[in-house]
Amino acid sequence: MPDHDVAVVGGGPVGLLLACLLAQSGVDVAVFEQRTSDDDRSRAIGIHPPGRAALDAAGVGAEAGRLALALDGGDVLCGGRVLASVSFTPRQQVLILPQRRTHALLSERLADLRPDAVHLGHAVSDVRDEGEVVRLTVESEGVAREVTASIVVAADGVRSGVRRRLGVEWRETRGSGTYAMADVADDEPGRRVSLYCEPAGIVESFPLPEGRRRWVVADPLERLRDEAAFSQEIEERTGIRPDLALPPTPFRARQHRAARAGVGRVVLLGDALHETSPIGGQGMNLGWNAARHLAAAIEKSSGGTEPDFRAYGRRALRSAARAQRRSWFYMSMGEPAHGVGLGTRNAVIRALGSPPLRRSAADLITMRGL
Template sequence: MPDHEVAIVGAGPVGLLLACLLAQTGVDVGVYERRPDSDDRSRAIGIHPPGKGALDAAGLGTRVKEEALELEGGEVICGGRILAALSFARYQRVLVLPQRRTHALLIERLSHLPSATLFPDHEVRDVRNEGEQVRLALHTAGVSREVTAKFVVAADGVHSIIRKQLGIDWRPRPGSGSYAMVDAPHDQTGQRVQLHCEPAGLVEVFPLPEGQRRWVVADLQRTLGDRDAFVAAIRQRTGFRLELPLDRHPTMFRAQQHRASRLTAGRVVLLGDAAHETSPIGGQGMNLGWAAAHQLSAALEHAVRSGRAEFREYERHAERAAARAQQRSAFYMSMGRPAAGPTLAVRNAVIRLLGTAPLRARTANMITMKGT
């Protein structure tokens, strides 16, 4: 008999959510994570309607909503003028909660499900399909061992070892950019986002719980890792004088987009960032993974009961959803690039159009991933 009915490689928010969904139906799940401790970085913050639906299904919707800040809408600004303003309907609202808290709530939920076990500090070094089961080679505390499972889900991120071992191509998609980011205290309350699409490049300002703001600045030259340069760029582009505490330093990141050429190989399935890398600009990646996990959980539960690896519908749905999300992200990034002259005028006209009454509801649906 295999050691698990399902083994999940990767205890990020997507892998943990899938584990909760499976375990609450009684499926035996082992979650293997190479890190010994939790990842305390803030990282993803936005929980869109598809993500909220998946969290509700996992029994976490109420807990998350109690801690999260609810976004009511936002404005797109250029040169001090509002180009477009949107207010979200109740069904479009986005929750804001730092990923470290979402992660902690998922682990807490998993700990109360008796058919699930989390194995931190377990690095998966090899995976082999063996007909009726999959064999995983693990390394932990200097010791190598093997476990088996009826099915394996690779939720091990953009640099997925399992995807590489299975020989699945990792194909680039349009849309890339460099950015600098920092979370800092802010003395004004609010539940609206400000997007400054300025001639010199994007500045995003997101409200966070507990009196914080996240600042994201487009950084094509990758020079804004220095806190003084970061503050100066915000002032130069928006006129706002950010008071950044001495212990806060910007984090630089490169946004890129890729998709795996296929999502299944025998009894192994790719999920989340292992299946598709979607730019964090627009906040879609984690929610895309959660929505896919929600669908995959039903397919896996059926596969465990029937013994058949049938994931074609999951693969089709996940690939279509990723393609739509990446198209949106590429568009968002194009709107935030430096622009001047006719290019700036055309870009601002497009933004104004999207904020007009006939298109406002559709634009809000696009931003909040309704229909994903």
């Protein structure tokens, strides 16, 4: 008999949500995370309707809704003029909650369901599918041991070691760019997003809970590395100068998809399966949505049945392809533009914000149809 029904490699928010769904159904699940403590970084912030549905299924949706800031909508501006505005209906509602908070909610939920499920400081260095079981080599404090499971889920991120060991091809898709990001204090953050599509590139301004605001700036020259340069660039593009307490965080957005979702009893999930640009805020929600379908596939294979992840893989990769096309479009709208290019871009944005297309644009933004 294997040690566990399911071993999840990676204890981020996607791996934890899957573990919660499985534990609720009585599945013996173990999560192996190489970090020695919970991830307190504030990265993803948007919870779209598919993500909210996944959090509801895992039993933490109500608490996330209580802690989050619910957006009313957003405005796209250029040169001080509003090009387009959208407002969200209840079915399109987007919540804003820093990833560290959703991570904490999922950690607490899993601890209630299965107190011994999460193993921090445990790195998986090898995975071997032996037909009826999968054997993992797990290292902790310099000591290696073997753990067996009926199914292994690799939720170990963009640089997935499990994906590399499986030999699954990692294919780049359209959409890349460099940005800088900072969260600052804001006494009146409001409930609307402002997107400044300026000639020098986009500036995104998101309200956060607890009197905070996130600024994201397109940084094609990769020069916004200190508080002064970051604030000055925002002021030059928007007329607003935020007050930073810490240097901004630079990041590069890229997009990739795995050639397949898994091999045998080992299956990929979340960023290990697809890297989606954070511009548009779809990545974490995409992983959560896929986790619901993967949990159902795993439950069907209980009792020793050979797992069949083909339908899950087709659906997850198809959804990822759609999301990446949307992210590529969002990124292209935020690139530097001048002259005819700027006029064309602004005309496209105005068209999307026009009454005939406004509802469809809001659906696009809030991940409907994925």
